[in-house]
Amino acid sequence: MTTALASFATRRSLPGWAAIVAITASVAAPVVVVISSILDPTRSMWSELWATRLPGMIRDTLTLVVTVVSGSLVLGAGLAWLVTAYEFPARRVLTWLLVAPLAIPGYVAGFVWLDTLSGPLGARGVRSIWLCAAALIVTLYPYVFLFARASFKAQGIDARDAARTLGVGPVGAFFRVALPMARPALAAGSALVLMEVLTDIGTVRLFNVSTIADGVMRVWFGTGDRGAAAELACLLVVSAATLIALERGLRRGARYSARPSERPHSPITPRIGARVGALVVCATVVGVAVAIPVARLAAWALAARRSGNAVTVTGGVWHHLSSSLVIVLATCVACMGCGIAIALLARRRGSIGRLLSRLASLGYAMPGPVVAVGALITLAAFDRTGLLPDGTVLIGSLVGLVFALTTRFMAVAFQGIEAGLDRVPQSAVASARTLGAGSSRVAWSVELPVARTSIVAATALLTVDLTKELPITLLLRPFGFDTLSVWVWQATSESLWEQAAVPSLVMVAVGIVAVGALLVALDRGAEVAS
Amino acid sequence: MNASVALHVDGLSRSLGGKRIVDGVTLTLSRGELLTLVGPSGCGKSTLLRMIAGLEPSDGGRVIIDDHDMSSTPPEQRHIGFVFQDGSLFGHLRVDQNVAFGLKHLSRSERTARVEAMLELVQLSGVARRYPHQLSGGEQQRVALARALATEPRLMLLDEPFASLDEVLREELRRQVAEVLRATRTPSILVTHDRHEALTLGDRVAVMRDGRIQQVDSPEAVHDRPSNRFVAGFMGVASFLPDSEGMLIVVRPHQVAMTPGGDDVVLSCEFAGATRRYTVRRHDGTVVVADGASSVKLATGDACTLQFTTERLHRVVAES
Numbered sequence: 025m026t027t028a029l030a031s032f033a034t035r036r037s038l039p040g041w042a043a044i045v046a047i048t049a050s051v052a053a054p055v056v057v058v059i060s061s062i063l064d065p066t067r068s069m070w071s072e073l074w075a076t077r078l079p080g081m082i083r084d085t086l087t088l089v090v091t092v093v094s095g096s097l098v099l100g101a102g103l104a105w106l107v108t109a110y111e112f113p114a115r116r117v118l119t120w121l122l123v124a125p126l127a128i129p130g131y132v133a134g135f136v137w138l139d140t141l142s143g144p145l146g147a148r149g150v151r152s153i154w155l156c157a158a159a160l161i162v163t164l165y166p167y168v169f170l171f172a173r174a175s176f177k178a179q180g181i182d183a184r185d186a187a188r189t190l191g192v193g194p195v196g197a198f199f200r201v202a203l204p205m206a207r208p209a210l211a212a213g214s215a216l217v218l219m220e221v222l223t224d225i226g227t228v229r230l231f232n233v234s235t236i237a238d239g240v241m242r243v244w245f246g247t248g249d250r251g252a253a254a255e256l257a258c259l260l261v262v263s264a265a266t267l268i269a270l271e272r273g274l275r276r277g278a279r280y281s282a283r284p285s286e287r288p289h290s291p292i293t294p295r296i297g298a299r300v301g302a303l304v305v306c307a308t309v310v311g312v313a314v315a316i317p318v319a320r321l322a323a324w325a326l327a328a329r330r331s332g333n334a335v336t337v338t339g340g341v342w343h344h345l346s347s348s349l350v351i352v353l354a355t356c357v358a359c360m361g362c363g364i365a366i367a368l369l370a371r372r373r374g375s376i377g378r379l380l381s382r383l384a385s386l387g388y389a390m391p392g393p394v395v396a397v398g399a400l401i402t403l404a405a406f407d408r409t410g411l412l413p414d415g416t417v418l419i420g421s422l423v424g425l426v427f428a429l430t431t432r433f434m435a436v437a438f439q440g441i442e443a444g445l446d447r448v449p450q451s452a453v454a455s456a457r458t459l460g461a462g463s464s465r466v467a468w469s470v471e472l473p474v475a476r477t478s479i480v481a482a483t484a485l486l487t488v489d490l491t492k493e494l495p496i497t498l499l500l501r502p503f504g505f506d507t508l509s510v511w512v513w514q515a516t517s518e519s520l521w522e523q524a525a526v527p528s529l530v531m532v533a534v535g536i537v538a539v540g541a542l543l544v545a546l547d548r549g550a551e552v553a554s
Numbered sequence: 555m556n557a558s559v560a561l562h563v564d565g566l567s568r569s570l571g572g573k574r575i576v577d578g579v580t581l582t583l584s585r586g587e588l589l590t591l592v593g594p595s596g597c598g599k600s601t602l603l604r605m606i607a608g609l610e611p612s613d614g615g616r617v618i619i620d621d622h623d624m625s626s627t628p629p630e631q632r633h634i635g636f637v638f639q640d641g642s643l644f645g646h647l648r649v650d651q652n653v654a655f656g657l658k659h660l661s662r663s664e665r666t667a668r669v670e671a672m673l674e675l676v677q678l679s680g681v682a683r684r685y686p687h688q689l690s691g692g693e694q695q696r697v698a699l700a701r702a703l704a705t706e707p708r709l710m711l712l713d714e715p716f717a718s719l720d721e722v723l724r725e726e727l728r729r730q731v732a733e734v735l736r737a738t739r740t741p742s743i744l745v746t747h748d749r750h751e752a753l754t755l756g757d758r759v760a761v762m763r764d765g766r767i768q769q770v771d772s773p774e775a776v777h778d779r780p781s782n783r784f785v786a787g788f789m790g791v792a793s794f795l796p797d798s799e800g801m802l803i804v805v806r807p808h809q810v811a812m813t814p815g816g817d818d819v820v821l822s823c824e825f826a827g828a829t830r831r832y833t834v835r836r837h838d839g840t841v842v843v844a845d846g847a848s849s850v851k852l853a854t855g856d857a858c859t860l861q862f863t864t865e866r867l868h869r870v871v872a873e874s
Contacts, residue, residue, distance in 0.1 A: 182642045185609050186698075188629040189636035190656030191705060196630075200655070204646040 054398025100168025127535025131226030156231035168213035175209035324525030363437035399428035440482025444475025560741035566615030577765035590756030635702030816859030
């Protein structure tokens, strides 16, 4: 460490380094603030919570996490296997549509199903943790689906063929070879689902499920005590870290990244019955996860238009849409800019670069409300320093909001960029250097062009995530700065489904475009890699 | 059907994108026999092997294994062993678990015994509990062979199993694999693009080009008595001299003796260790490749005389 620091100090590009260290430190600060809050616990809050709501919160959170993660795994991996291993009618279109639920936030699917099922189930019966889990599963399984599909495609057909020549049929080959080999991908997808479930505040509130994240929001709005909210948020961090570490530990020495097969992956054409079966399964999922919600939203939006009370919030659709887009754009620029800088650095300078990249990715393991709390404490501390011009405060400013969002989503950008840069062969960099290109020209004309598809994919995923994002925006937005997601939140808290329909539809539309870009970029990237 | 026949391939064909990749191949493999299937890359030899295994569909023809027509049987029911070029070991399983993969039908103790015996056969007992990525390329291929042999297949198919290894390892592994296959008397087809490998390993050699089998014969026969000009050129260095009946005389470099002085002219000379390889323009204008002793050195432009040392040289039909 000392030698690394010494060599670090002697680098010529000290200003660049200083900037990057500053970025990393500020991005990591909110997380560190939250974690350190546990060192000085507010005993009165804990004893009161423990006596009242905490056991129930932990139980509900665990139930929801286990149900949603396993449900997403079954649905995501199963569907990914169907669309990669078998040829059936409309396979390509269905593959695209199966990712589309990513564009539908859980709280939107939640209120659609809440209303649809409250008839048969009754207003009380419908608000159950199981329906909440179902709403989350049908909106979150695409994370697993995307990772699993990429992994199954990369496995090629050699492993499957080897299994078959050893007397194992196609179904056996799935369970004994493809699935275990896809385990890191499945874990990565599940980790995203896990984070979304731990983070969710919109969907759980709809179904009256009191999770820890919900508790953080309640403590915050109920008492305004940032410290207490931060401590409660630590519970989320610990559970996320424990679950991810548990999976890592269970992997032991096995290595999964088999060499990509020379022979490209090609789906087999099964018997007619199996083809129809696959089509029906995929179409049903698309119907439940996409078609029905979108149809209901459209119906509500039309009804609201006819009755003339479409908009009761100030500003209308365009105001909200532009607010959402400003957030998406600013955060994408911040995330991609910092992400590219840190990723390029990590490639050039071994240990320090890697350390910085890990630090900057910390927010990834942090649920949204946690980051919001940490960012708020950090911003408040910064406001108190008096470094800013008189009268300027970061709390409640757009800069503050974008800062918090960057902290949370930096890892999404960073991982995409890193994956793209990993595809640049060392020999290409070496050739460019011997041809007289300096470090920055190598980055500009060799590394970034190769990583382009990954960067596009990461940006698309960021757009989807940011459009849906609720807790951070809700807690840190400037006064009067209402995004689409805030509109939906406000309307649904008062069960005004008709009024939530218009912003929901607009969000879904933005999301669908981004999901389309994501899929195209991912598939093109896979072609470049092979 | 003859009981000594392990595999009979009858008129097997496959087209892809309008091109006939495998074109009416007929082939017979006897019990305990090791056949090498050799040809330039893209000649369809790997596709043929995968069709025999059932991994690739066929447009026509039959695959008969041990007197059973298996043309439409899925690969998992054909009871064959297949060794891929590389990377087909299951990375999530240890070496012993890889070898045990096809042995689910056995009891636990039988399975353990079989795995131990197989790893001993390929001399890898020491690495049973390692993961594939901890082994060298040659070791990985031996595990793949043990895994395929463990199921006691009726037929073993090997698709360029040594192609991704370096020269020294390849020699060593080639010898070991041939020993194991002969020891277990497993009828086998080994696909290769390396003529040296085909000639040294095979009991018989099948030469393939553009989806068709050109010749199936003993290694000596395909080398010394090739059926056509392609086989002659592919299985060794050859010069072709037109004879009076419109045929081509096949001259191998060792079938020529060189003496200094005369009407023939040395065009080029390469040192090849024990011999020197010369390209010579004969007095009638034909060009012949000849091996000369290392001790005699002729330079480019030197005069020499060529003499054929074999009484009766092999002839092939002149083709376009």
